[in-house]
Amino acid sequence: MANEVPDAALVARVLAGNDRHAFGELVRRHQGATRALLRRLCKEDHALADDLAQEAFLQAFRKLAQFRADAAFGTWLYRIAYNVFLMHVRARKEELPLDEAVAADESGGAAATVEGSSVQELDVRRALSKLSEEERAAIVQCYYLDRSHEEAAYVLGCPVGTLKSYVFRAKKKLAAALPGWETRNAP
Amino acid sequence: MNRAMDSQEPEAGLSPEHERRLEQLLREDAAREPYIEDAGFTARVMDRLPPAQRSYSWLGPALGGLGAAVVAAFSSLPADLLAQVRIALQGHLPAPQSLLVLVPMAVLVGFAAWLAATESG
Numbered sequence: 001m002a003n004e005v006p007d008a009a010l011v012a013r014v015l016a017g018n019d020r021h022a023f024g025e026l027v028r029r030h031q032g033a034t035r036a037l038l039r040r041l042c043k044e045d046h047a048l049a050d051d052l053a054q055e056a057f058l059q060a061f062r063k064l065a066q067f068r069a070d071a072a073f074g075t076w077l078y079r080i081a082y083n084v085f086l087m088h089v090r091a092r093k094e095e096l097p098l099d100e101a102v103a104a105d106e107s108g109g110a111a112a113t114v115e116g117s118s119v120q121e122l123d124v125r126r127a128l129s130k131l132s133e134e135e136r137a138a139i140v141q142c143y144y145l146d147r148s149h150e151e152a153a154y155v156l157g158c159p160v161g162t163l164k165s166y167v168f169r170a171k172k173k174l175a176a177a178l179p180g181w182e183t184r185n186a187p
Numbered sequence: 188m189n190r191a192m193d194s195q196e197p198e199a200g201l202s203p204e205h206e207r208r209l210e211q212l213l214r215e216d217a218a219r220e221p222y223i224e225d226a227g228f229t230a231r232v233m234d235r236l237p238p239a240q241r242s243y244s245w246l247g248p249a250l251g252g253l254g255a256a257v258v259a260a261f262s263s264l265p266a267d268l269l270a271q272v273r274i275a276l277q278g279h280l281p282a283p284q285s286l287l288v289l290v291p292m293a294v295l296v297g298f299a300a301w302l303a304a305t306e307s308g
Contacts (some may be wrong), residue, residue: 032223033222036223174209
């Protein structure tokens, strides 16, 4: 890992010579985290998350000339992935009549992750599915990806204060939605 | 450490202890799936990339070389020039005035060939 070419150098190679191998290396490096992020946002619908991740990487390839080294490539990519996710959510809400959209949201998406998951894991994921898209994205950025508030706000395209509000509201909702988590985790 | 842990925002809803436990719970959940295997994902993305655009940067030097050849052909030197090329191919130094045409022509054609080879590779 110590001799790994930095992401910025790979981006420069792609831009200088349309080096597809360099872009392939960027995809290989970031696919795991990007797909994991989208799986959380998509309420564990893995197939949908992978479709959106593919779209995110294709958009990243097309927009690569817009990448500035003031943000890490991964952070920039997560921002694209989050925007792809939001566009999907908006398109889906436009397609579905309002009642069905609400029902689909409340069903917890693909709750088909039951197999092989611990009770606590399921509890957390069910609780996450109760959050709004923005609140869930804020929690994923801050706690699953360990991003700072500033980085998370950049990815979500909102002010830091707004991001903090999302996190604050999300925590309150999670505490209410996690069954008996206080007693289970009590010292 | 994530700055999200620095609880400087008003946390009216949760006590610091509950907040800490909730954060711990989220991090434990995050740690359950730290990495997702590629399993052909990268290959699928690469298959969907738009086709590579052909680069024609070699065209300028190639046209320059061609132009130099045309100028040489319509000048009073063609026969002389061919003789000088033969001399050069035999490993001797051609006449100095012919170098004014031969050298730029060779450089431009060589540069065009190098660019074309680099970009197709």
